[in-house]
Amino acid sequence: DIQMTQSPSSVSASVGDRVTITCRASQGISSWLAWYQQKPGKAPKLLIYAASSLQSGVPSRFSGSGSGTDFTLTISSLQPEDFATYYCQQANSFPRTFGPGTKVDIK
Amino acid sequence: EVQLVQSGAEVKKPGESLKISCKGSGYSFTSYWIGWVRQMPGKGLEWMGIIYPGDSDTRYSPSFQGQVTISADKSISTAYLQWSSLKASDTAMYYCARHFIAVADNFDAFDIWGQGTMVTVSS
Numbered sequence: 001d002i003q004m005t006q007s008p009s010s011v012s013a014s015v016g017d018r019v020t021i022t023c024r025a026s027q028g029i030s031s032w033l034a035w036y037q038q039k040p041g042k043a044p045k046l047l048i049y050a051a052s053s054l055q056s057g058v059p060s061r062f063s064g065s066g067s068g069t070d071f072t073l074t075i076s077s078l079q080p081e082d083f084a085t086y087y088c089q090q091a092n093s094f095p096r097t098f099g100p101g102t103k104v105d106i107k
Numbered sequence: 108e109v110q111l112v113q114s115g116a117e118v119k120k121p122g123e124s125l126k127i128s129c130k131g132s133g134y135s136f137t138s139y140w141i142g143w144v145r146q147m148p149g150k151g152l153e154w155m156g157i158i159y160p161g162d163s164d165t166r167y168s169p170s171f172q173g174q175v176t177i178s179a180d181k182s183i184s185t186a187y188l189q190w191s192s193l194k195a196s197d198t199a200m201y202y203c204a205r206h207f208i209a210v211a212d213n214f215d216a217f218d219i220w221g222q223g224t225m226v227t228v229s230s
Contacts, residue, residue, distance in 0.1 A: 001169070034216035036152075043202055043220035044144075044152065050213035087152055091215035095168035096142075098152040 002026050002090050004099035012107040019075040021102045023088035028068045032092040035073045039084045109133040111221035118227045119193050126189035127224045129203030136184035137161040140206035143188045147199045157206050193228045200225050
């Protein structure tokens with residue numbers, strides 16, 4: 001199985017801050033990576049697919065980059081509704097695997 | 108509207124069996140894979156497996172192979188996750204999600220999610 005790691009595990013930030021989350025795969029996955037946002041008590045929501053493609057309806061302050069083994073999710077200007085946990089997921093091979101998550105909370 | 112609606116919360120005893128459901132609507136149910144994701148209390152997301160309702164092709168994570176059974180009834184646009192003998196460690200929220208694949212766009216992700224089914228196993 002491909003192992004996914006994320007850093008940091010949590011980050012405290014203020015509204016308006018730029019936040020960057022890193023995801024690393026244990027082997028190369030090209031651009032087969034998705035990012036999800038999950039708020040407490042809610043189902044996850046797809047933000048980014050193919051490492052950098054914004055899912056329909058997702059605000060443009062979210063962006064993704066990377067290929068191979070190293071990826072980033074950036075929130076350019078954190079909004080109150082962005083406080084949540086973010087997960088990466090590789091889509092290169094079965095079984096698909098998620099990263100452990102990064103919690104973004106209020107400083 | 109494209110949506111997945113899951114069955115309600117369950118409280119079971121260890122050793123009991125259980126089958127939870129996920130009904131799709133607003134799209135061609137047989138044309139998209141459906142997956143199941145486990146989230147234990149306070150923990151992260153775990154990919155369990157997927158099924159293609161069109162032909163019931165199923166893929167499991169090795170971590171869940173033999174522990175659960177994924178199935179689908181395309182006549183009623185419903186996917187299922189079942190256990191033959193529950194354990195306390197099966198206590199978790201279970202999500203179904205549509206696994207959308209469009210190779211030309213490098214799109215491979217869970218794009219539509221159900222609301223989740225909480226399963227509690229306790230004596």
